Amino acid sequence: MAKNFHTDNKAFMLYKDWEDIFQALDSSEEIGELIMALFAYAKRGETPKLSGGAKIAFLMMRAAIERDGIAWEEMCAQRSECGKKGGRPKKSDESGNTDEKAEQTAASADNAEEKPQGINDTAEKPKAFSQTKRFSEKAKKADKDIDIDKDKDTDIDIDKDTDKDIDKAIDKEKKKDAGTAKSVVRSFGTHKNIMLTSEQYNELESRCRSVGLSLESYISKLSQWLFTKGRHCTDPYRIISGWLDNDSKRKTAAKPKERQGCDLSWYDDFAMNFDLSKFF
16 A cells, blocks of 8 residues: 555654744744644645745745655655565574575585586686676766765755745845835824825925924814814825925015914914815
């Protein structure tokens, strides 16, 4: 009966160079999910749902588990075939000879009676034959060593390429997460009805700070106005940006004696009394 490494094999390999892959993950939770995923696949053949760097690392490790499992199944099949062919040689009897050896000994005794005396049956083989055999064995051993070295070099190259692929995938996931964070929409204002992305909010705040204005004042006024009127603003960024442009021009054009110092009530009144109907 054929063996299945998912159900019949009691162990699977954890390689030392996997330590770098585990350390490259972002959190202990991802490491734990990856380890449980390896056990689930090696024991039951289950492929769990993972994401990010843990998913990429699992695909790399799953290939190694499959390769080792197939090798184990082939070894079991070879042992099974050897068992069908008779397995180990027969045990020797009390005299130390097997049945076949006993028959060969008897046949040799019969032949010895027929042969003339003085003829040596165990003639030595030529030295050239023994030397050729020794050199051929050394050549085979050298070829085997060369093949092993090539396999080791190939495995090292594969491991380096695998590490590079994992690093690239992890960097790609981090860049993707950073881009997503910029596009996340957040709610602002007293009534949480002003929707701006993080990038839009940071831009408006920087512009307000450069001319000495308060972004929170604009947001609060617009939030209160929308709540009072029972309306919904589809593009608050455009409205606040327009207010900010107008107030910046007014503040720049104002004479020093007409400026109101740190009192921002003039700008609050302008923002509150501004006609919003043209923006909706």
